[in-house]
Amino acid sequence: SSVPSITLNNGVSMPQLGFGVWQVPDSEATPAVAAALEAGYRSIDTAAVYENETGTGKAINASGIPRTELFVTTKLWNTAKHTWDRDAVLRAFDDSLAKLGLDYVDLYLIHWPRTVRDDYLAIWRAFGELAGSGRAKAIGVSNFKPAHLRRIIDDSGVTPAVNQIELHPSLQQTESRAFHTEHGIATEAWSPLGQGKDILGDPTVAAVAAKHGVTPAQAILRWHLQNGTVVIPKSVTPSRIRENIDVFGFTLDTGDMTAMNGLDTGNRLGGDPDTFD
Ligand code: NAD
Numbered sequence: 001s002s003v004p005s006i007t008l009n010n011g012v013s014m015p016q017l018g019f020g021v022w023q024v025p026d027s028e029a030t031p032a033v034a035a036a037l038e039a040g041y042r043s044i045d046t047a048a049v050y051e052n053e054t055g056t057g058k059a060i061n062a063s064g065i066p067r068t069e070l071f072v073t074t075k076l077w078n079t080a081k082h083t084w085d086r087d088a089v090l091r092a093f094d095d096s097l098a099k100l101g102l103d104y105v106d107l108y109l110i111h112w113p114r115t116v117r118d119d120y121l122a123i124w125r126a127f128g129e130l131a132g133s134g135r136a137k138a139i140g141v142s143n144f145k146p147a148h149l150r151r152i153i154d155d156s157g158v159t160p161a162v163n164q165i166e167l168h169p170s171l172q173q174t175e176s177r178a179f180h181t182e183h184g185i186a187t188e189a190w191s192p193l194g195q196g197k198d199i200l201g202d203p204t205v206a207a208v209a210a211k212h213g214v215t216p217a218q219a220i221l222r223w224h225l226q227n228g229t230v231v232i233p234k235s236v237t238p239s240r241i242r243e244n245i246d247v248f249g250f251t252l253d254t255g256d257m258t259a260m261n262g263l264d265t266g267n268r269l270g271g272d273p274d275t276f277d
Pocket residue numbers: 019020021022023045046111142143164165189190191192193194195196197200215217218232233234235236240241243244270
């Protein structure tokens with residue numbers, strides 16, 4: 001069955017499951033995104049820093065799928081090299097659109113807060129202009145903690161539609177998720193499968209998966225979906241690409257959810273937003 005959508009705080013609808021392309025080289029992004037679209041994915045998550053917006057856009061534009069049925073996300077790489085002002089943000093956005101070969105994106109995210117430079121308030125104001133122009137249907141952030149979110153909301157009066165954060169059964173982000181719910185921000189999980197590392201071999205996950213006759217990856221994706229989280233699993237293997245979207249034919253029960261809720265260790269695979277630069 002097909003992927004449900006959630007409604008963002010500006011009324012835009014976003015598929016709850018999409019396809020991520022981090023670490024996919026530009027030339028491989030075209031066949032990988034084509035395989036995902038063929039498998040039924042309609043949401044694609046890329047970023048300027050992934051250096052595969054061109055290859056991703058090629059697959060999107062060659063697919064023949066009406067643009068209105070697709071949901072494309074990219075992200076501003078607010079590099080550590082310099083402080084970002086409004087014009088630099090607008091130029092970076094234009095560059096991403098040109099590489100994608102699109103005239104709008106559905107979601108544009110600030111990739112990291114990069115707190116040491118303290119320029120994310122100015123960046124967020126420029127994002128407001130992009131939303132106003134209609135070239136970004138929704139705007140949001142990534143890797144923002146509640147304190148960072150509070151600052152941009154207080155400064156601009158504009159609440160991000162989405163916060164994309166590292167989230168998987170080993171890092172459940174309880175505090176952030178509660179803040180997002182309170183403020184109407186959609187939670188989007190990056191590395192929802194824990195980057196295919198330890199969590200896929202966890203015995204609790206294996207037991208839940210076996211009980212439902214599904215794979216560990218499918219059980220984990222289901223856990224996210226039933227928590228209301230948006231997921232963007234990555235794979236370049238067509239069989240896994242299909243497996244990761246085939247998660248709408250079973251439901252975890254309360255006991256399964258409780259068991260998986262017990263797997264939180266708080267260990268990050270990626271950087272800590274307070275210090276990452
Ligand atoms: P992921 O959790 O999606 O795991 C992907 C890896 O898991 C694959 O490379 C593969 O090794 C394995 N895998 C995938 N499907 C599998 C299956 N069915 N069975 C067994 N193994 C499987 O990791 P990710 O790519 O880090 O995260 C997903 C997406 O999140 C990225 O592609 C990117 O779009 C986004 N992301 C964003 C940020 C950010 O800072 N905003 C950071 C990391 C990732």
